[in-house]
Amino acid sequence: MAEIKTLAATVRSGTGKGAARSVRREGKIPGVIYGGGEAAQPITLSYRDLHKLIYAGHFLTTIFEIDIDGRKERAIPRDYQLDVVRDTPLHVDFLRLKAGSRxxxxxxxxxxxxxxxxxxxxxxxxxxxxxxxxxxxxxxxxxxxxxxxxxxxxxxxxxxxxxxxxxxxxxxxxxxxxxxxxxxxxxxxxxxxxxxxxxxxxxxxxxxxxxxxxxxx
Structure with a gap:
């Protein structure tokens, strides 16, 4: 079974390109958790943590226990974007994992x-x-x-x-x-x-x- 890792995040209030650019200017990475029959949740992640996880390998098959301001969501990455020049993370999408789902x-x-x-x-x-x-x-x-x-x-x-x-x-x-x-x-x-x-x-x-x-x- 794939290892479950922990990842800290905070709620991101704004959405859209402007809000995402603002998050990146702060040295952080915007993301979103979707699926599982619930509304999409915009989040902000640590640039250092996310960069390390992506380049450690097997990122898209790793299950994460994401702590969002004290509330935990189990999710798996479904996609991420990298800067085409610097290969640095720009955005990540997570899919909620519910018991019994495939x-x-x-x-x-x-x-x-x-x-x-x-x-x-x-x-x-x-x-x-x-x-x-x-x-x-x-x-x-x-x-x-x-x-x-x-x-x-x-x-x-x-x-x-x-x-x-x-x-x-x-x-x-x-x-x-x-x-x-x-x-x-x-x-x-x-x-x-x-x-x-x-x-x-x-x-x-x-x-x-x-x-x-x-x-x-």
């Missing part, structure tokens, strides 16, 4: 056991088709990542979504058996890798220099 989230894929995949051990490489997967998840059980196990994959093998055990209540938005990653042979193809493996095996079996091979009986 939402669409892009969850990152974490590839496991690459070092023991036969195709990679023999010189191949992983071709990542999807770095994230769009999932329909319970609001109170958002996965931090999806584990993609590469154990047993050889040249030209593919890892499909059907091979991944998803957490309870989590389903892909795309209902097809889509590909997440493939294993590509090394330059020269599988034949080159096989020839190299055969040469290595032959070298290992050869007698040491200066010693004759044992006579056959």
């Amino acid at each position: 939402l669409k989230v892009n969850v990152p894929v974490r590839f496991l056991n690459q070092e023991i995949a036969p195709g990679i051990k023999r010189g191949g490489s992983i071709n990542i088709v999807l770095h994230t997967i769009e999932l329909l998840v319970p609001a109170d059980n958002i996965p931090e990542y999806i584990p993609a196990d590469l154990t047993g994959l050889d040249f030209n093998d593919s890892l499909h979504i059907s091979a991944i055990k998803l957490p309870e209540g989590v389903t892909p938005v795309d209902r097809t058996d889509f590909t997440i990653a493939t294993i590509s042979p090394p330059p020269g193809g599988a034949e080159a890798a096989a020839a190299e493996a055969a040469a290595t095996a032959a070298a290992a079996a050869a007698p040491p220099k200066g010693k004759a091979a044992p006579a056959k009986k």
Whole structure:
């Protein structure tokens, strides 16, 4: 489950571009919390806190307990804007999370056991088709990542979504058996890798220099 983090905010009285610019001049970031059957709530956030959270990664899959002047709202970021020149935060939108609700989230894929995949051990490489997967998840059980196990994959093998055990209540938005990653042979193809493996095996079996091979009986 995704980690729940705390975030302090204050109520923002004004709305519109002029009010947002005024907030930024004070060194803070305007935002809004919407959804959940309630009215949208404009808020003001710490620039330093928000900048740190965005660039720490996984911002859009992190659940926040937002303390708004002593009143707490559980929410998840749905979008944020950055300055096109300086890459600094300009605005953030949060979606309220209510118990029992479900939402669409892009969850990152974490590839496991690459070092023991036969195709990679023999010189191949992983071709990542999807770095994230769009999932329909319970609001109170958002996965931090999806584990993609590469154990047993050889040249030209593919890892499909059907091979991944998803957490309870989590389903892909795309209902097809889509590909997440493939294993590509090394330059020269599988034949080159096989020839190299055969040469290595032959070298290992050869007698040491200066010693004759044992006579056959």
